[in-house]
Amino acid sequence: MKLTILGCHSATPRWDAHPTSQILEVKGHLFLIDCGEGTQVQLRRYKVKFARIKHIFISHLHGDHFFGLVGLVSTFRLLGREADLHIYGPKGIKEAITLQLKLGKSWTNYGLYFHELDHTESEVVFEDDSVIVKTIPLEHRVYTNGFLISEKITERPLNINACRNLGIDKIYFNKIKQGGDVKAEDGSVIKNETLTLEPGAPKSYAFCSDTVYLPSIVPIIKGATMIYHETTFLESHKDLAIKTKHSTAKEAAIIARDAEVGGLIVGHYSGRYNDYEDFKKEAQTVFENVIVGYDGLEVSF
Amino acid sequence: MKLTILGCHSATPRWDAHPTSQILEVKGHLFLIDCGEGTQVQLRRYKVKFARIKHIFISHLHGDHFFGLVGLVSTFRLLGREADLHIYGPKGIKEAITLQLKLGKSWTNYGLYFHELDHTESEVVFEDDSVIVKTIPLEHRVYTNGFLISEKITERPLNINACRNLGIDKIYFNKIKQGGDVKAEDGSVIKNETLTLEPGAPKSYAFCSDTVYLPSIVPIIKGATMIYHETTFLESHKDLAIKTKHSTAKEAAIIARDAEVGGLIVGHYSGRYNDYEDFKKEAQTVFENVIVGYDGLEVSF
Numbered sequence: 001m002k003l004t005i006l007g008c009h010s011a012t013p014r015w016d017a018h019p020t021s022q023i024l025e026v027k028g029h030l031f032l033i034d035c036g037e038g039t040q041v042q043l044r045r046y047k048v049k050f051a052r053i054k055h056i057f058i059s060h061l062h063g064d065h066f067f068g069l070v071g072l073v074s075t076f077r078l079l080g081r082e083a084d085l086h087i088y089g090p091k092g093i094k095e096a097i098t099l100q101l102k103l104g105k106s107w108t109n110y111g112l113y114f115h116e117l118d119h120t121e122s123e124v125v126f127e128d129d130s131v132i133v134k135t136i137p138l139e140h141r142v143y144t145n146g147f148l149i150s151e152k153i154t155e156r157p158l159n160i161n162a163c164r165n166l167g168i169d170k171i172y173f174n175k176i177k178q179g180g181d182v183k184a185e186d187g188s189v190i191k192n193e194t195l196t197l198e199p200g201a202p203k204s205y206a207f208c209s210d211t212v213y214l215p216s217i218v219p220i221i222k223g224a225t226m227i228y229h230e231t232t233f234l235e236s237h238k239d240l241a242i243k244t245k246h247s248t249a250k251e252a253a254i255i256a257r258d259a260e261v262g263g264l265i266v267g268h269y270s271g272r273y274n275d276y277e278d279f280k281k282e283a284q285t286v287f288e289n290v291i292v293g294y295d296g297l298e299v300s301f
Numbered sequence: 302m303k304l305t306i307l308g309c310h311s312a313t314p315r316w317d318a319h320p321t322s323q324i325l326e327v328k329g330h331l332f333l334i335d336c337g338e339g340t341q342v343q344l345r346r347y348k349v350k351f352a353r354i355k356h357i358f359i360s361h362l363h364g365d366h367f368f369g370l371v372g373l374v375s376t377f378r379l380l381g382r383e384a385d386l387h388i389y390g391p392k393g394i395k396e397a398i399t400l401q402l403k404l405g406k407s408w409t410n411y412g413l414y415f416h417e418l419d420h421t422e423s424e425v426v427f428e429d430d431s432v433i434v435k436t437i438p439l440e441h442r443v444y445t446n447g448f449l450i451s452e453k454i455t456e457r458p459l460n461i462n463a464c465r466n467l468g469i470d471k472i473y474f475n476k477i478k479q480g481g482d483v484k485a486e487d488g489s490v491i492k493n494e495t496l497t498l499e500p501g502a503p504k505s506y507a508f509c510s511d512t513v514y515l516p517s518i519v520p521i522i523k524g525a526t527m528i529y530h531e532t533t534f535l536e537s538h539k540d541l542a543i544k545t546k547h548s549t550a551k552e553a554a555i556i557a558r559d560a561e562v563g564g565l566i567v568g569h570y571s572g573r574y575n576d577y578e579d580f581k582k583e584a585q586t587v588f589e590n591v592i593v594g595y596d597g598l599e600v601s602f
Contacts, residue, residue, distance in 0.1 A: 012380070015345055037339065037372040038314075041314050041339060061401075067371055067401070071338040100364070100368070103443075104361075104363045
């Protein structure tokens, strides 16, 4: 998986600090997660081949997470897009986007499908042979979901040495990777387990923004390879975090620790802070592997 | 008057080419004209004191002219704005903005007033003691207005030499500027015309975008000090101009020439062109005083 942070600042966009948006590359998909104002410009700045985006996940309908969506949808039309586009987000998102397109007499020339969410339990919103996306119900001032994107294990890695030693022809390799046994020349059956290795754990990425400190998400994101968790505030402004239903860096780290994840990316910093390393320092009092999110950051895992 | 071009490119925003938005400073007002996506970032980039904006004029509801409006309205709220904000634009603009604010459960803490336009004749949309704003009905793929912003002549300039020669005390100067006569020491009346000069023509600025070549606007903008007229295409793509209801550089220049304006700023360039000087060259075959619009351009007149 490769994550590109297009923006990870809270509230109002500035020329050097963009609101929330991320691109996750996984198994040939290019998923866009949240779409604050200016996201289409950020996609160009970081040279993302954004025509490849077919699925957009919107956490909630605050402007810094979705005001860039209608512009991106319009731009796809102007660029002659033909591929379907699926948008997953809170109830109301369809009306907001279609009303604006209608006012401009500009409907899309591609299939635009809205998948409106209103469940308060985690649910599967997208699934194919290689990837599954589930909501992570969050608690904020409006209805909000995070998203857990998980690879599926579809193949067992070949045990190349075993195959060589047993003289298996490579025409059988695909069959073996898909779990099949092979007949040896003497007619005996060589079991799949002999020819393959145990697959590693499937990778997963959890996007958790915006939310209060919410321990109920721990079982959902348990063991994720990497998570992004909002850290709008430091503990010194915990009163503001409570008031505005956001999290502190320490709280995000507690979630990361309790969920035993591989790493934590922090972001969605309030405009009052200048040094984002302070978020890392605070989080690391609880959880070691902390990455400071910034616009343009690429993380592979 | 001082005009700042925040963006003057057509269609989709790019990191170095912003969609239409302009700031006009006139008689203490800061008028925002059109508000494409990213306008709030451009306002910050060019250090416009945008809390001073109290009136926003939107020409039409295509994305590159209004998708930045909801973000700016939200940002004003986040910054604690208290002053009223008046938005003038086509019917439907109120629903588009209020729906999005409602979905985010974020109403404004300041007075937000929409003045929806649907007339097809020029009308006065704003007027105070010093400025008057009229619509310029345009013809595009959707209902569109340009805006003519004109100063009012409220004072006559003092004829300082005449005042000195006649021994007029400066305590009378304000009265004289406002058109009053003055009594001389011998009791005789000195007429205002003796003590003042003829005021120059009031300055005016006409914003004309987006539109087909439309000679019917000539009488409305006649004699304007400066106009901006869209030039999406060059004559070499006149077929596209007709098809998409835009203008060529030459057509904008014909409007400028026939309306006998002081100067013509060109802009709203299609993405297919690289050298904007070509627009100036083409326009100058018809009208001499042509200014190439670009993001960040400031023009005082």
